[in-house]
Amino acid sequence: xxxxxxxxxxxxxxxxxxxxxxxxxxxxxxxxxxxxxxxxxxxxxxxxxxxxxxxxxxxxxxxxxxxxxxxxxxxxxxxxxxxxxxxxxxxxxxxxxxxxxxxxxxxxxxxxxxxxxxxxxxxxxxxxxxxxxxxxxxxxxxxxxxxxxxxxxxxxxxxxxxxxxxxxxxxxxxxxxxxxxxxxxxxxxxxxxxxxxxxxxxxxxxxxxxxxxxxxxxxxxxxxxxxxxxxxxxxxxxxxxxxxxxxxxxxxxxxxxxxxxxxxxxxxxxxxxxxxxxxxxxxxxxxxxxxxxxxxxxxxxxxxxxxxxxxxxxxxxxxxxxxxxxxxxxxxxxxxxxxxxxxxxxxxxxxxxxxxxxxxxxxxxxxxxxxxxxxxxxxxxxxxxxxxxxxxxxxxxxxxxxxxxxxxxxxxxxxxxxxxxxxxxxxxxxxxxxxxxxxxxxxxxxxxxxxxxxxxxxxxxxxxxxxxxxxxxxxxxxxxxxxxxxxxxxxxxxxxxxxxxxxxxxxxxxxxxxxxxxx
Numbered sequence: 001x002x003x004x005x006x007x008x009x010x011x012x013x014x015x016x017x018x019x020x021x022x023x024x025x026x027x028x029x030x031x032x033x034x035x036x037x038x039x040x041x042x043x044x045x046x047x048x049x050x051x052x053x054x055x056x057x058x059x060x061x062x063x064x065x066x067x068x069x070x071x072x073x074x075x076x077x078x079x080x081x082x083x084x085x086x087x088x089x090x091x092x093x094x095x096x097x098x099x100x101x102x103x104x105x106x107x108x109x110x111x112x113x114x115x116x117x118x119x120x121x122x123x124x125x126x127x128x129x130x131x132x133x134x135x136x137x138x139x140x141x142x143x144x145x146x147x148x149x150x151x152x153x154x155x156x157x158x159x160x161x162x163x164x165x166x167x168x169x170x171x172x173x174x175x176x177x178x179x180x181x182x183x184x185x186x187x188x189x190x191x192x193x194x195x196x197x198x199x200x201x202x203x204x205x206x207x208x209x210x211x212x213x214x215x216x217x218x219x220x221x222x223x224x225x226x227x228x229x230x231x232x233x234x235x236x237x238x239x240x241x242x243x244x245x246x247x248x249x250x251x252x253x254x255x256x257x258x259x260x261x262x263x264x265x266x267x268x269x270x271x272x273x274x275x276x277x278x279x280x281x282x283x284x285x286x287x288x289x290x291x292x293x294x295x296x297x298x299x300x301x302x303x304x305x306x307x308x309x310x311x312x313x314x315x316x317x318x319x320x321x322x323x324x325x326x327x328x329x330x331x332x333x334x335x336x337x338x339x340x341x342x343x344x345x346x347x348x349x350x351x352x353x354x355x356x357x358x359x360x361x362x363x364x365x366x367x368x369x370x371x372x373x374x375x376x377x378x379x380x381x382x383x384x385x386x387x388x389x390x391x392x393x394x395x396x397x398x399x400x401x402x403x404x405x406x407x408x409x410x411x412x413x414x415x416x417x418x419x420x421x422x423x424x425x426x427x428x429x430x431x432x433x434x435x436x437x438x439x440x441x442x443x444x445x446x447x448x449x450x451x452x453x454x455x456x457x458x459x460x461x462x463x464x465x466x467x468x469x470x471x472x473x474x475x476x477x478x479x480x481x482x483x484x485x486x487x488x489x490x491x492x493x494x495x496x497x498x499x500x501x502x503x504x505x506x507x508x509x510x511x512x513x514x515x516x517x518x519x
Contacts, residue, residue, distance in 0.1 A: 034118035037111055041104060042119075044358055050122035052180075056360065056441055059505045060100035061300045063182050070123040071179060071212040074196040076132045079210040079218035082125045084132065088116045095511065096195045098187075098307035100299045102511035106262050106356050106490075133208050133220075135201050139238040141245075149243025152236060156225055158244075161186040161215070166247035179213040185301055192248035193307045203241045259292050263514045264491065266314035266321065278315070278322035278470040279457040286324060289313040294493055296327075296508040299360075302500045308508070310493055316517050321483050322470045323348060325493065332460045333498025334375040337393075342498040344375040345507075346458075346467050349438075350481035351490035356512040359492055360505075361438035369481040370436045370444070371454050371469045375498065378432035378458045423452070432456050433469060437479045441505055451477060473517075488514040 039048070047054040050067035057064050065072070074091050075083035092112050095103035104112065120127070139145065153159060161176065163169040166189030178184045187194065195211075196202050210218040222236040223229060267289040277283050291311050298306040311326040325346050335341040349361060350369045357366030379385075423434060423446045433456035435447045446452070453476070458467040475482040483489060493510040496502035 033111070034114035034116075037107070037115050038118050040357065040363075041107075042115070044360075045100070050119070059299055059360075059441065061182075062099060062178065062184060063180065064100075065213075066180060067119050067122045068124075069179070069213070070125050073211040073214060075209060075212070076205050077127075077130055077209060078133055079220065081130050082127045084127050084130055085113070085116050085120075088119060089113060091196075092116070094197070095297070097193050097295060098191075098195065098297055099301070100297060102297065102359055102509070103295075104511065106512050106514075133205055135204055136234045136237070138200060139235065141238075141242045145235070145239045146242050146246050148235075149239035149241070149246075152222065152226065152240045153243050156219060156222070156240075158240075162189060166190050166244065176215050178215075184214055185303070185306075189244050189247040190249045191307065200238075200241050200245065203244060204237060207240060208237065259294070259513055261514075262512070263488070263516055264292050264312060264314060265290060266316050266515065266517045268517075268519055269315050269317050271317045271319070273317050273320070275320055275455055275470050278320055279455060279468050281324050281326075281457070281459065281466040281468045285315055285322075286313055289315050289324075294510050294513070296493060296495055296510045298508045300506045304500060305497070306508075310495060310510070312493065314515060314517075316473060316483070319472060320470055321473050321517070322468055324466065324468045325495075326464055326466045327495055328464045329460070329497060329499075330463060331499045332375070334379040335498075336376040342501050342503050343496070344460075344465060344498045345373060345496035345502075346465070347372045347494040348469055349492045349494070350515075351512070352437075352479070352481060354488075354490060356490045358440060359509065359511050360441055361443070362440060364439045367437060367439045367479075369479060370438055371456075371471070372434045372436055373432055373456050373458055373467050373469065374434065375432075375458065375460075375465075377429050377434070380429040381432050432458060435480070447477075447479060451479075483515075483517060485517045485519075488516055491515040 043054055044056045045054045045060060045064040046052055046067060047057070047064075052064045052066035054064060070082060072083045072087070072091070074096070075081075075087040077084060077087070089112055091101075092107075092115055093103065093105050095101050107115075119125075159170055160172045161168070161170045163173065163186075168186040168188040170186065173186050176184045176186065192198060194202060194206070196206055206216070208218065208220040210216065219225070219237075219240070221233070222240070223233045226236065228236060269285045273285060277285060291313055294310045294312050296308060296310055308328060313324045315322050325348075327346075329344060333342060333344045336343050348371045351357065351362065352367045352369055355366045357363045361370065362368035431452070431454060433454040435452050435454045436444045437447065438444050453471060455470040456468055458465055460466075471483075473483040481489060490512050491514070492512050495508045496506075497508070500506075502508075
């Protein structure tokens with residue numbers, strides 16, 4: 001063997017040292033990146049320590065998960081066992097539909113797993129060697145199996161919470177609390193929306209395991225509960241799964257699809273298309289634009305709709321862009337003059353620096369440009385009317401009706417909001433859309449005067465709203481998004497339902513997507 005020189009040994013030693021130093025540095029960096037990501041995306045709700053008391057936790061219900069407890073709803077392990085890494089990964093990736101927990105599928109795999117590691121550290125979770133529940137052979141659904149499941153549903157008490165028809169309105173539904181004492185709403189099976197996924201295998205795991213921190217128990221041994229032979233266990237389990245699935249209300253098939261890789265592609269249209277044509281949501285320019293189905297979840301849950309889909313389309317030419325939103329809403333709420341009235345609304349937000357920061361209107365480091373459509377403004381623009389209490393109380397008696405009352409003291413003489421320049425109190429409305437900027441919740445700032453250049457139009461057909469936003473693609477200030485071709489522009493959506501008393505932060509929101517203007 002050839003003997004190495006002292007110089008060679010020195011070089012080899014340095015290489016080995018550098019290699020291991022780099023490995024240690026990389027591991028440390030990975031660990032820190034999980035903490036950094038947690039503080040950027042999770043701490044505002046779940047708290048810096050993970051106790052569920054973040055600065056924005058008051059805005060959401062159910063309350064954010066207390067990671068320090070080590071209890072997690074969605075897992076593939078048996079009752080009493082902690083979740084495995086893939087369970088936590090899937091929850092972060094897909095979110096929990098119908099709650100304020102959004103999907104973070106704009107993060108890459110390594111980032112999500114670094115968050116998993118960090119959250120496990122917070123909760124003191126040791127899951128090495130923990131086995132998943134083995135899902136048995138899936139039986140085919142039959143009417144006989146579904147009828148058997150209906151009987152099981154009542155025998156084990158599912159109807160007490162979820163109701164006889166699965167709407168979440170059972171006799172115990174109003175008395176349920178989670179492990180932290182907060183009220184909890186049973187799942188409405190008719191919606192077809194489930195926290196851990198809607199495949200039959202997903203439901204099997206929810207029933208066979210448990211949903212830690214909730215009143216939902218484990219039904220992993222139905223044969224014992226029902227005094228049936230053990231060899232019937234598999235059939236009993238799938239019977240219950242298929243009965244629950246049978247409760248879902250069938251939805252009409254539409255030409256929509258979930259965005260692939262979180263991307264919404266805008267369709268290019270003729271350069272000569274005018275803004276008025278963009279604003280007609282039924283015009284032919286929209287026919288060839290792909291319809292994307294975007295899930296939105298309520299930040300503060302109601303007894304009614306907490307999760308639904310918004311259909312989104314986008315078209316553009318060399319000068320303008322139009323973005324259309326359509327969603328189901330069975331009441332038109334446009335009054336805003338009585339304290340008990342709330343209006344319908346919709347908004348689109350864009351990240352100004354291209355970073356997908358906090359999905360609730362950005363943050364100080366990652367500001368947002370927001371286009372906010374309001375049903376009350378739409379009514380005023382359509383009817384060419386001023387904002388006036390007469391709209392709500394047409395038969396009221398006014399002091400200014402008295403002939404001797406001084407003209408200078410009439411109803412319109414002193415309006416503090418109007419006189420202070422409040423955009424919500426201005427006399428006339430030409431557009432139903434307000435352009436605001438935000439650097440997080442409670443930071444909404446309207447753009448001044450002539451800088452309000454968003455056009456729009458909303459139409460309610462008795463069952464749904466169709467709202468179109470239109471703006472010039474080129475930004476005229478640093479507070480507005482510049483809509484360039486072939487770039488990925490972070491975009492998110494929000495909807496307010498006046499009949500649910502939505503206002504301000506009480507709304508339904510999406511996670512981030514990418515808007516792409518492509519030929």
